[in-house]
Amino acid sequence: MTEQLADSVCIRIQPDEDMIQVFRLVTTALSNRVGLNLDQADDLNTALEELFRFVIAAVDEDSRFRIRYSVLSDRLEVTAEGVPLDLSDDSSKVNRYSRFVIDSITDDLCESPNPEGGYNILMVKYLST
Amino acid sequence: MPRKPKNSPKREKIQSLFRDYQETRDAKTKSVLVDAHMDLVRSLARRFANRGEPQDDLIQVASIGLLKAIDRFDPDRNVQFSTYAVPTIVGELKRYFRDRTSTIRLPRGLRERSYTLNAAIQKFSQECGRSPNISEIAGITGISEEDVIEGLESVETAAVASLDMAKDSGDLSLLDVLGDEDKELSMLDERLSLAGAMSNLEAREQNLLYLRFIEGLSQTEIADRLGISQMHVSRLLRRALQILRHELVTPISREPFQT
Numbered sequence: 001m002t003e004q005l006a007d008s009v010c011i012r013i014q015p016d017e018d019m020i021q022v023f024r025l026v027t028t029a030l031s032n033r034v035g036l037n038l039d040q041a042d043d044l045n046t047a048l049e050e051l052f053r054f055v056i057a058a059v060d061e062d063s064r065f066r067i068r069y070s071v072l073s074d075r076l077e078v079t080a081e082g083v084p085l086d087l088s089d090d091s092s093k094v095n096r097y098s099r100f101v102i103d104s105i106t107d108d109l110c111e112s113p114n115p116e117g118g119y120n121i122l123m124v125k126y127l128s129t
Numbered sequence: 130m131p132r133k134p135k136n137s138p139k140r141e142k143i144q145s146l147f148r149d150y151q152e153t154r155d156a157k158t159k160s161v162l163v164d165a166h167m168d169l170v171r172s173l174a175r176r177f178a179n180r181g182e183p184q185d186d187l188i189q190v191a192s193i194g195l196l197k198a199i200d201r202f203d204p205d206r207n208v209q210f211s212t213y214a215v216p217t218i219v220g221e222l223k224r225y226f227r228d229r230t231s232t233i234r235l236p237r238g239l240r241e242r243s244y245t246l247n248a249a250i251q252k253f254s255q256e257c258g259r260s261p262n263i264s265e266i267a268g269i270t271g272i273s274e275e276d277v278i279e280g281l282e283s284v285e286t287a288a289v290a291s292l293d294m295a296k297d298s299g300d301l302s303l304l305d306v307l308g309d310e311d312k313e314l315s316m317l318d319e320r321l322s323l324a325g326a327m328s329n330l331e332a333r334e335q336n337l338l339y340l341r342f343i344e345g346l347s348q349t350e351i352a353d354r355l356g357i358s359q360m361h362v363s364r365l366l367r368r369a370l371q372i373l374r375h376e377l378v379t380p381i382s383r384e385p386f387q388t
Binding site: 021024025028029031032035036037038039040041042043046049050053057093094097098100101104105 | 250259260261262263264266274278279281282341342345347348349359363366367370371373374377378
């Protein structure tokens with residue numbers, strides 16, 4: 001079956017706690033388009049918020065944080081692009097904690113190098129069948 | 130580095146100033162004592178950095194704690210002032226964050242919408258055994274999908290849930306509902322390898338995380354088990370995770386969170 005990408009949304013925001021509400025609204029709205037239930041939408045929001053807080057601690061106010069949403073027929077993919085920290089680095093307690101939280105509540109979690117620097121962190125939530 | 134002798138001239142001088150101040154309550158003496166302890170104030174304020182508040186504000190708040198500590202300190206007790214002052218200053222900083230984060234008030238219309246949504250979600254979850262999606266909530270309540278999303282997320286942001294907050298129905302505190310320490314909670318520690326931080330969470334906070342992250346219950350299932358709403362579980366989990374993260378970043382033994 002060919003995957004149908006219905007929407008792709010990219011937001012670029014300041015690493016500021018006040019911005020959490022912005023991406024929570026976007027995540028909830030796009031979760032609705034996919035048909036995720038409230039539990040699933042909230043899991044994705046929690047994972048993204050954890051990642052956001054993880055990044056806030058490491059970047060300055062002038063930097064920007066990119067979040068890309070891909071709305072597919074059976075899932076919502078959320079990618080944090082250019083994350084300056086390696087989430088898979090097990091040497092830090094905070095890394096292990098963030099990874100555990102995100103991994104526990106998303107269906108898929110994948111980290112890959114970003115060609116422009118940093119890492120891309122992909123989080124996926126599938127529509128329940 | 131060699132430790133300073135306990136009765137160093139500097140310490141003697143400070144103790145003498147405290148005795149003077151205790152007797153005279155002289156403003157100039159107090160000012161000298163404040164100046165002598167500003168490094169401590171700045172150091173404690175730094176421990177609360179990265180929480181979205183300007184550092185200057187935190188130093189001011191910590192200074193208030195210092196003033197209170199100076200007023201209350203008894204130099205005859207043979208305790209170092211810093212030992213006495215640190216909990217007072219940290220307490221002042223924590224109170225500041227607590228007050229700052231619990232004063233967001235929603236417009237009445239939005240609060241009423243929140244009650245409607247909450248009731249609809251709870252009824253749907255009980256009847257269908259699963260969490261609804263937004264279209265389903267919109268269908269039940271007659272509220273547009275956009276307004277449902279706005280209502281859910283606004284309430285989520287404004288609500289600073291406390292584990293001591295009354296549960297949605299009845300007068301029981303959530304602390305009563307969650308019960309006592311679970312033997313299996315140590316699994317959460319092992320999975321996270323975060324013994325230090327976890328031990329700073331209250332048993333009930335650990336229990337909530339355990340249900341979600343070790344037992345793997347969904348929010349709706351936890352809500353069903355505890356007799357509270359899914360929205361409330363969502364807020365509590367979010368708050369518990371934030372507390373844990375703060376403990377990891379700034380490992381300070383904390384006072385119980387209150388509303």
